[in-house]
Amino acid sequence: MIDPLSILFRWTPENRAALAAFNARWEERFTRFRRTAGAPWWAPGLILTPELHQRYEAWLPQAEYRRDLTALAARLLPGRAWVPWRLRDPDGGGVLSLPDLWQRLPAPLAGHAGLETAVCNALLCALADPPRFGTDTGRYPEQLRRVTELLTTRPKPLWRVLDLGCGTGHGTWEVALAAAETGAKAHIVGVTREPLEAWMATHQRLPHDPARERRYPSPPGAAAGHVQFVAADGLTPPLRPGAWDLILVNGLAGGPHLNAPESMHRLLRGLAQLLAPGGAACCACRFHDGYAPHLDAFAALARTDGWQLSGPLRQLWLEPPTHATPH
Ligand SMILES: C[S@@+](CC[C@H](N)C(=O)[O-])C[C@H]1O[C@@H](n2cnc3c(N)ncnc32)[C@H](O)[C@@H]1O
Structure with missing residues (x-):
């Protein structure tokens, strides 16, 4: 090959x-x-x-x-x-x-x-993909459990899942594997800033880190065919609005890449537009405690904008404000 x-x-x-x-x-x-x-x-x-x-x-x-x-x-x-x-x-x-x-x-x-x-x-x-990005399998086990539960308990003909700021895509592939294991049909798209990251995620190749390359989850062929990666700004991704049942935003909001109030606001507006009716987003992270004020600020902005929040700040589930129902 x-x-x-x-x-x-x-x-x-x-x-x-x-x-x-x-x-x-x-x-x-x-x-x-x-x-x-x-x-x-x-x-x-x-x-x-x-x-x-x-x-x-x-x-x-x-x-x-x-x-x-x-x-x-x-x-x-x-x-x-x-x-x-x-x-x-x-x-x-x-x-x-x-x-x-x-x-x-x-x-x-x-x-x-x-x-x-x-x-x-x-x-x-x-x-x-510098080591400090830390993208890997097993980063957010709680979130993965909840996603698996959702896929199992809320049957849909097709789940549309978005992973914003997916990096090299280990988490995206984990969701694909979880979907395949639950028997749920899912179209899963990872969006990340760097074209090279999106390429590495697509091909599951990390020439700079063979150990992490071996840790890519491998869903069966048919499920793998429904995973795609796009290099784009997560604040303005070129994706269909109102189409996504579940949006994961891990290691992004409130961290080193995205913590200015205006960017966090834009992210929330973007999420509200992308989500399908009844959809939800989850922002998880493993930022060090120095970022706690930014996580607080992100949650406060979301609350002010009318989002329903649940879960701890490091794994925040967000349901969109009703007035933001996508067009
Ligand atoms: C800390 S890593 C987290 C990766 C993965 N989601 C995880 O949690 O393991 C943050 C990722 O977000 C990407 N990123 C940063 N700013 C972005 C933006 N504006 N739009 C899309 N991706 C972005 C970076 O390239 C990096 O891969």
């Missing part, structure tokens, strides 16, 4: 030459840094003092490294929109120096200059 990775990443002779040029440039600079910069080289756990940031930035400006890697990624991937956001973002998602970028990657992928093609594939996937 053809490995989908070999179709996604275009390792043409020209692109191999571009990788060789990238490697030559950065190997030379990394070697010079190690010989003469008088600063410790990257290792997991390196404490980044302001002085170290400065030293790395003086010798190895991270914006330049990101620019070169972005150019390489844009050649390899189907389009510029596929380049991981952390590379495209002018601030690099809060990256201050090259070791900051490396700290966000699985340790085996950090600190190398001489990338081989497979390592380059893995590095780009890791930038789209």
